[in-house]
Amino acid sequence: MQQPIPATLIPGDGIGPEIVDATLAALEALGTPFQWDSQIAGLEGVKSAGDPLPSKTIDSIRRTRLALKGPLETPSSGGYRSSNVRLREEFKLYANLRPARTLVPGGRFDNIDLVVVRENLEGLYIGHEHYIQIDDDPHAVAMATGINTRQGSRRLLDFAFAHAVATGRKKVTIVHKANIMKALTGIFLETGMDLYERKYQGKFTLDTVIIDACAMKLVLNPWQFDVLVSTNLFGDILSDLVAGLVGGLGMTPGANIGMDAAIFEAVHGSAPDIAGKGIANPIALLLAAALMLEHCKLPELAVRLRKAIGETLNVDNVRTGDLGGRANTAEFTRALVKRIGNG
Numbered sequence: 001m002q003q004p005i006p007a008t009l010i011p012g013d014g015i016g017p018e019i020v021d022a023t024l025a026a027l028e029a030l031g032t033p034f035q036w037d038s039q040i041a042g043l044e045g046v047k048s049a050g051d052p053l054p055s056k057t058i059d060s061i062r063r064t065r066l067a068l069k070g071p072l073e074t075p076s077s078g079g080y081r082s083s084n085v086r087l088r089e090e091f092k093l094y095a096n097l098r099p100a101r102t103l104v105p106g107g108r109f110d111n112i113d114l115v116v117v118r119e120n121l122e123g124l125y126i127g128h129e130h131y132i133q134i135d136d137d138p139h140a141v142a143m144a145t146g147i148n149t150r151q152g153s154r155r156l157l158d159f160a161f162a163h164a165v166a167t168g169r170k171k172v173t174i175v176h177k178a179n180i181m182k183a184l185t186g187i188f189l190e191t192g193m194d195l196y197e198r199k200y201q202g203k204f205t206l207d208t209v210i211i212d213a214c215a216m217k218l219v220l221n222p223w224q225f226d227v228l229v230s231t232n233l234f235g236d237i238l239s240d241l242v243a244g245l246v247g248g249l250g251m252t253p254g255a256n257i258g259m260d261a262a263i264f265e266a267v268h269g270s271a272p273d274i275a276g277k278g279i280a281n282p283i284a285l286l287l288a289a290a291l292m293l294e295h296c297k298l299p300e301l302a303v304r305l306r307k308a309i310g311e312t313l314n315v316d317n318v319r320t321g322d323l324g325g326r327a328n329t330a331e332f333t334r335a336l337v338k339r340i341g342n343g
Contacts, residue, residue, distance in 0.1 A: 012070025014270025042072030118235025253288035
C-alpha cells in the first residue's frame with residue numbers, strides 16, 4: 001500500500017476554492033495518497049491573519065515540502081508583496097516549469113507540445129529598483145538592476161537539461177539577449193553552452209535564439225521548438241505566449257521547483273468576476289496536479305489523469321464555456337471523475 005504523502009493545500013482566492021475542489025475530486029478518484037494540510041494565503045490570508053502569506057502556511061510547506069496552490073490575489077494597497085514571489089524566495093524555488101500541450105484540436109495552432117523552463121529567483125525580477133529626483137520631481141529617473149549569477153544560471157540550466165533528457169525531449173533552446181545585454185544574459189548563455197559541452201552533448205540538440213526573434217518564430221512556426229529555457233523576465237513572457245498557442249492560461253499548469261520544496265499551481269489569475277458562479281475551468285490546476293504526481297514518483301497516475309482530461313474534452317465533449325462548451329465546473333468534474341473511474 002502506498003505510504004501517505006503529506007502536502008500543503010492552498011485553495012486561494014476568487015475561483016481558487018472551486019477549481020481546487022474539482023482537482024481534489026479527481027485526485028480522490030485516482031486513489032492518490034496525499035494527506036492534505038489546508039492553509040490560507042493571498043487575500044484570504046490578509047483577511048484572516050493580516051498577512052497574504054501567514055507564518056502557519058510557511059511552516060506547513062516547510063514541513064511537507066510539497067504544495068498545491070490555487071490562484072492568489074495580492075492587495076494593490078497596503079504595501080503587500082506578492083505571495084507568489086515571497087513563496088519562491090522563501091523556499092528558493094529556482095525553476096519554473098511551464099508545459100503547454102494542445103488538448104482541444106482544431107484551433108489556430110494544433111499539435112503543440114512545448115515546455116518553457118524559466119529561472120525564478122534572479123534577473124530583473126530580483127527587485128533592485130529606485131528613483132532619482134531631479135529638481136522637484138522625485139520620480140524623474142527610474143532605475144532597475146538585474147542580477148544573474150553563474151551558480152544560479154547553472155542550477156536552472158542543469159534542471160532544464162536534465163528534464164529534457166528524462167522526458168525524452170530532442171531539442172533545447174536557450175533564449176537570451178546577449179547581443180545587447182552582454183553581461184546580464186551573456187553569463188546565462190555562456191554557462192548553458194559550457195554545461196552542454198561538459199555534461200549533455202549528444203543527449204539532445206542545443207540551439208540558441210535571441211528573445212525577440214524567438215517570440216516571432218513562436219508565432220510563425222512554434223513546432224520548430226521543443227524545450228525553451230531562459231532567464232526570469234524572458235521566461236515569464238514566453239511562458240504566457242506559449243500558453244496562448246494552446247488556448248490560454250486556463251489550459252497550462254505551472255510547477256515551481258526548489259532544492260527542498262516544490263509548489264504546483266494554476267498560473268492564471270483568481271478571476272473574481274466569475275468567482276462563486278460555478279463556471280470556472282479547472283484544467284490548469286488539474287494539469288498542475290499531474291505534474292505534482294510525477295514529482296512524487298507517481299507517473300502512472302499522472303498519465304491516467306491527463307488521459308481522462310483529454311477524453312472528457314474530446315470524446316465526451318464536456319467542456320466549460322471558455323472552451324466553447326456548456327458545462328459548468330461541477331458538470332465537468334463529474335464527467336472527469338467518471339472517466340477516471342472507467343480508465
